[in-house]
Amino acid sequence: YFGQPHILVRFMGIRSAKEIRPARYIAMVWVLLSLAAAVVVGIAGRSYLGAKGIILSAVDSETVFMRLVTDLFPSLIAGVLLSAILAAIMSTADSQLLVTSSAITGDFYQAVFRRGASDRELLWVGRVTVILIALVAGLLASDQNSSVFKLVSYAWAGFGAAFGPVVLLSLYWPKMTRNGALAGILTGGLTVVIWKNLSGGLFDIYEIVPGILLSLVTIVTVSWLGKSPNTEITDEFAAVASENKK
Known part of the structure; x- marks a missing residue:
């Protein structure tokens, strides 16, 4: 969708306005490649596991990439590929946490309640916000039916x-x-x-x-x-x- 916060902050932190034009093309190409790869993995996983008589449920189907990696690659390569999943999760999670924390701290807490808040106070508010958001995310992830x-x-x-x-x-x-x-x-x-x-x-x-x-x-x-x-x-x-x- 347009206006993804974790993507916009990357452009906001760009070194020069002249780099925005090539950066947007790189971003679009990368998104197309990653989404196309996700579709290919889904199709390949369905064909491979279907041939083995394995029918995945709606929840289990999200682990098809991990299932393919562990079945088709040696342990060392499988470990590297599985660690890439964790890297992608951590990259997105930290961006989302920081964006949400800064928005709540600066645009809500400081702007509405404490206009004269010190930097140290805002720092602690931001830290507490990150912890609370992480806890909410953990509760949402614990739902077995989701x-x-x-x-x-x-x-x-x-x-x-x-x-x-x-x-x-x-x-x-x-x-x-x-x-x-x-x-x-x-x-x-x-x-x-x-x-x-x-x-x-x-x-x-x-x-x-x-x-x-x-x-x-x-x-x-x-x-x-x-x-x-x-x-x-x-x-x-x-x-x-x-x-x-x-």
């Missing part, structure tokens, strides 16, 4: 519907306002939660679709009805757009 795919699908729908439209419009539509962005975030997130708990007919559509559509409509509507962005914002938008065209 699966990684379902959890990720639901989480991505929420993130995508809440932040995707805002990120896109902030890049290409200079008339978006602060209130429009906030309304879009709330609408997208709430739509996903409500849609997920309904079923049948139209509600069987993946919840990110109605979430993004309603978020876009809300952002545009609220922005048009409210005050236009001030000149400073529009001038900055025009300057960045001009720089990107070079």
